Amino acid sequence: MLKKLYRQLHKKIRLLRNKGREPYLSLSKILGFYPDNLKIYEQALLHKSSSIETDDGKWLNNERLEFLGDGVLDSVVADIVYKRYPNKREGFLTNARSKIVQRETMNKVAVLLGLDQMVVYSTKISSHNNHMYGNALEALIGAIYLDQGYKVSYQFIRDVMIDKYIDIDMLVRKEINFKSNLIEWSQKNKISISFDLIESFTDHDGNPVFQSAIKLLGEQIGIGIGYSKKESQQTAAKMAIKKLRTDKEIQRHISAIKKKKTGESTDEREFAKLPEEEAL
Numbered sequence: 001m002l003k004k005l006y007r008q009l010h011k012k013i014r015l016l017r018n019k020g021r022e023p024y025l026s027l028s029k030i031l032g033f034y035p036d037n038l039k040i041y042e043q044a045l046l047h048k049s050s051s052i053e054t055d056d057g058k059w060l061n062n063e064r065l066e067f068l069g070d071g072v073l074d075s076v077v078a079d080i081v082y083k084r085y086p087n088k089r090e091g092f093l094t095n096a097r098s099k100i101v102q103r104e105t106m107n108k109v110a111v112l113l114g115l116d117q118m119v120v121y122s123t124k125i126s127s128h129n130n131h132m133y134g135n136a137l138e139a140l141i142g143a144i145y146l147d148q149g150y151k152v153s154y155q156f157i158r159d160v161m162i163d164k165y166i167d168i169d170m171l172v173r174k175e176i177n178f179k180s181n182l183i184e185w186s187q188k189n190k191i192s193i194s195f196d197l198i199e200s201f202t203d204h205d206g207n208p209v210f211q212s213a214i215k216l217l218g219e220q221i222g223i224g225i226g227y228s229k230k231e232s233q234q235t236a237a238k239m240a241i242k243k244l245r246t247d248k249e250i251q252r253h254i255s256a257i258k259k260k261k262t263g264e265s266t267d268e269r270e271f272a273k274l275p276e277e278e279a280l
Contacts, residue, residue: 030113032160037147040065044139047121047132049205062139069142070101072150076157077101084168096172100162106134109165113137122205131227137161178237182214185274189266191216191258195233198223214240217257221250245274 027041028034035041046052048061074097081096088096099105110116110133119136145153162168179195186193198211212232214222221243224235243250251271259265 026114026118030115030160031144031156033148033152035143035147037143040143040146041140044069044143045115045119045136047119047136049122050120062136065139065142065146066135067142068145069138069140072141072145072153073101073138073157076154077162079154080158080162081168092172096168099171100166100168103131103134105166105171106137107131108134109161110134110137112165113160115140178234178241181274182237182241185270186216189258189270190262190264191254191266192218195236197229197232212236216240216254217261219254219257221254241274244271 027038043060044062044065046061048059048063051059051061054060077097077100078093081093081100085093085096115136116133119133121132141153141157144156183193194215196213196215198213200208200210203209207227209225209227210229210232211223211225212229212235213220214224214233214236222236222238222240224232224237224239226232226235244254251266251268255266255268
């Protein structure tokens with residue numbers, strides 16, 4: 001009993017001593033509480049490009065914490081959407097969860113929280129295309145779980161991340177499958193479409209990068225880069241849809257090729273039926 005009281009008192013004294021100092025101050029503003037184990041949060045913000053070698057020869061970065069945080073995030077978001085939509089089927093719930101935890105959403109939330117100013121990474125790599133901040137946010141969730149437990153992790157995800165920065169209902173309604181939209185439109189208008197891998201390479205950090213192109217009637221209409229083939233195809237499809245909706249010259253060119261090959265042209269109004277970028 002006395003040992004427990006001593007530990008609690010020691011903890012309060014240590015926190016009071018560090019309360020107004022960095023990085024306690026910045027972290028507490030983001031988390032909504034003062035961390036007990038500061039080192040684990042510092043590790044959560046350490047990208048593998050700036051790994052630190054420990055005394056026992058191991059390399060310290062946020063990858064393991066990211067793995068843990070990803071699992072906690074999935075669990076919490078699954079619980080939230082399950083309770084929020086009591087009459088929806090499994091497919092809807094799975095889709096809703098995937099939209100909330102997708103890399104793009106996590107990256108945006110991380111930036112809104114200010115993690116882009118706190119993540120430590122090598123200046124040799126680009127932070128714009130590899131979802132570094134979203135990965136750090138997941139690592140931060142892992143740190144919260146280890147430091148404070150599941151209940152506090154749940155509260156952070158629900159109250160800080162989702163309630164403040166994610167409109168679940170709007171996100172669930174939002175159609176983000178650019179590739180699917182484009183394929184459906186091309187089939188309806190009898191326009192052949194293909195997705196071709198142009199090249200694959202690795203970035204400065206050793207991550208695989210893919211570049212894909214989309215062709216309509218054999219004409220290249222969009223190019224996309226991503227950290228998976230699917231991501232690169234989605235990016236290319238998004239570019240293609242925007243061009244087809246807004247570029248009159250492209251519209252006339254595609255329509256002329258189609259007429260030459262099939263004898264039928266595509267009405268200008270058909271291009272307008274492609275979803276607007278804001279609705280995608």
